[in-house]
Amino acid sequence: MRAIQITEFGGPEVLNVTELPDPSAGPGHLLVDVSRAGINYADTHQAEDSYLAASTLPMVPGGEVVGTTPDGRRVVALVGTGGYAEKAVAPEALAWDVPDAIDDTTALGMIVQGASAWVLLRRSVHLAPGESVVVHAAAGGVGSLAVQLAKAWGAGRVIATASSKEKRDLALDLGADVAIDANEPGLKDALIDANGGRRVDTVLEMTGGTVTDQSLRALAPFGRLAFYGMASRREPSPVRPATLMAHSTTISGMWLAHVFQLPGDVMRTALEELFGLAADGRLRVVRGGEYGLAEARRAHEDLRARRTTGKLVLDPSR
Structure with a gap:
């Protein structure tokens, strides 16, 4: 072969x-x-x-x-x-x-990227209806699906970041309420402004470096950031536990491989919901x-x- x-x-x-x-x-x-x-x-x-x-x-x-x-x-x-x-x-x-209704690209889009978006929102940040969510790299594989799932599950405001106008336009087309430049030097303030002047509830982050640092500073009390990649290959600044306590902040990490250690068939549950949404035209890869x-x-x-x-x-x- x-x-x-x-x-x-x-x-x-x-x-x-x-x-x-x-x-x-x-x-x-x-x-x-x-x-x-x-x-x-x-x-x-x-x-x-x-x-x-x-x-x-x-x-x-x-x-x-x-x-x-x-x-x-x-x-x-x-x-x-x-x-x-x-x-x-x-x-x-x-x-x-x-399922017959699901084409090859959609199937592949769901098994890692769709399932990752599902786990990040359902289990890592525990998104509640009405909460705001920041999706970094919103035009990427995970991000583009996370934007759609957050809207489908009742997020109050979906804030997308992306590195070009074309990618930001795509995020808006997928349902984001606002899309901002990922390279914005004052990213913390830009995220808060995009949320109507309020700090944000949840962040899905896979960039690393200053994007992680600025996103943490934009979190509201009891805000949650889920870290699932480091595309910039730059480490964020170290975080002290006392700082987390001072702002009631939660940081989690997510690697999809660990879902197989959970009780029940989490992947099957995720894929059945994702395939169903896709077949109904409510979720697209x-x-x-x-x-x-x-x-x-x-x-x-x-x-x-x-x-x-x-x-x-x-x-x-x-």
């Missing part, structure tokens, strides 16, 4: 197309003929071995696929690694049937572009340069 293989860690330049033996599925696993693979920002960290889970070489990157099994099931699955290929192996417990296998380097370059919006997918047939 054709696949992308990494034999040394680094940037997009380490992604190489190669021929590899077809994988085989052992007990408890499914072989998936991949129709599309998802491309996530986490894949760029995987390639340079800076992700939360350590990478080992040689490696086929890519953590999510949609396709068919030998018995004809159409599934979307989490594979950890191995997604950027014509065939992949997935644990049976991490594969979910895709923004199509950010489709790349052939030989274009994987360009996909990572575009991601790291923040040139993308929505969901990116890889077509292993070309």
Whole structure:
């Protein structure tokens, strides 16, 4: 089969197309003929071995696929690694049937990015109806879905940030009440102004650096910030527990892998709600572009340069 293989860690330049033996599925696993693979920002960290889970070489990157099994099931699955290929192996417990009404890109958009938005709003910040929510990187895969879910679940005001006018316009089109420049030097005040002069209740943050710092300062008493990425690759300032107490502030971190340690099938619950909203036309995955296998380097370059919006997918047939 054709696949992308990494034999040394680094940037997009380490992604190489190669021929590899077809994988085989052992007990408890499914072989998936991949129709599309998802491309996530986490894949760029995987390639340079800076992700939360350590990478080992040689490696086929890519953590999510949609396709068919030998018995004809159409599934979307989490594979950890191995997604950027014509065939992949997935644990049976991490594969979910895709309804006929859901296309490949939508299925891939929901399994990591949609589920992340769902968990962030439902479990990390516990968004209550009427509360304000700031969604950073609102034109991205998680952000674009979080904006829509927050509106669907009764947020009082959805404040989006994005780095260009086109991305801010997209966030407004998705339902954000206001969209501001992510590079605004006085971001704290801009967030408060966007909320009608009131400090904000919740923040979904994946940028890091001063964006995190300014967002924390914009929180109202009992405000919550959920941190789920660091796209700038810059650490925020350290936070002292006494500072949290002084402002009744909550900071949480979220890595989707941990939902599988919770009681009950949280992923199935999330996906059933997400697929239902999508089938009803109340939630849409923004199509950010489709790349052939030989274009994987360009996909990572575009991601790291923040040139993308929505969901990116890889077509292993070309």
